[in-house]
Amino acid sequence: MFRRSRVMRGSWRVWKPRIVFWIGAIAIGVVSVGFARAADEAHRLFDILTGTGTYGLLLPIVLTPAGFTLCAWLAIRVFPNSQGSGIPQAIAARHLHDDADRLGLLSLKLGVGKIVLTVVGLLSGASIGREGPTVQVGASIMLAAARFGGMAQAPGPYSRRFGRRYRRGLQHAARWHRLCDRGDEPHL
Numbered sequence: 001m002f003r004r005s006r007v008m009r010g011s012w013r014v015w016k017p018r019i020v021f022w023i024g025a026i027a028i029g030v031v032s033v034g035f036a037r038a039a040d041e042a043h044r045l046f047d048i049l050t051g052t053g054t055y056g057l058l059l060p061i062v063l064t065p066a067g068f069t070l071c072a073w074l075a076i077r078v079f080p081n082s083q084g085s086g087i088p089q090a091i092a093a094r095h096l097h098d099d100a101d102r103l104g105l106l107s108l109k110l111g112v113g114k115i116v117l118t119v120v121g122l123l124s125g126a127s128i129g130r131e132g133p134t135v136q137v138g139a140s141i142m143l144a145a146a147r148f149g150g151m152a153q154a155p156g157p158y159s160r161r162f163g164r165r166y167r168r169g170l171q172h173a174a175r176w177h178r179l180c181d182r183g184d185e186p187h188l
Helices: 002-010 012-051 059-078 087-094 099-105 108-123 131-148 160-182
Strands: none
Touching (some): 012 108, 012 131, 059 108, 108 131
């Protein structure tokens, strides 16, 4: 028994999925916190712009439609499949078996687009939740980590063996995001 456990501890085959998972989880945490701060800053900037000057109250009449138009154009031309909250896309991608179909819903380009569109929308005065986009961005990062680690097919983040870790990573990212959104310090 002792011999087998020592071999298992030193086995690259055992540690590779764990390392890939932790790298993805750390990246999700860092990106989620950066996303939350950027979104808060965009909302604060919109409040400053609309609260100053004699024409501050009239600025949303121009800024909001222009920002929405820019977001719609970016969503159609630059970041296709970025519409929606993000949670249904992450769930749907878990059930897809073709890698190209998964990348249509979860890719790093799409994750960057989701962040950019959310921040531009908040800067324009939109009322946008950040939890759904954070889940899709986190799922995109975890899929990219799995592909980088050579685990996108089997046992990738969508396999039964790795699925619990994948879901836990998404749950932790969402919890972290909610705590940062409330202004609480996360306790690890």
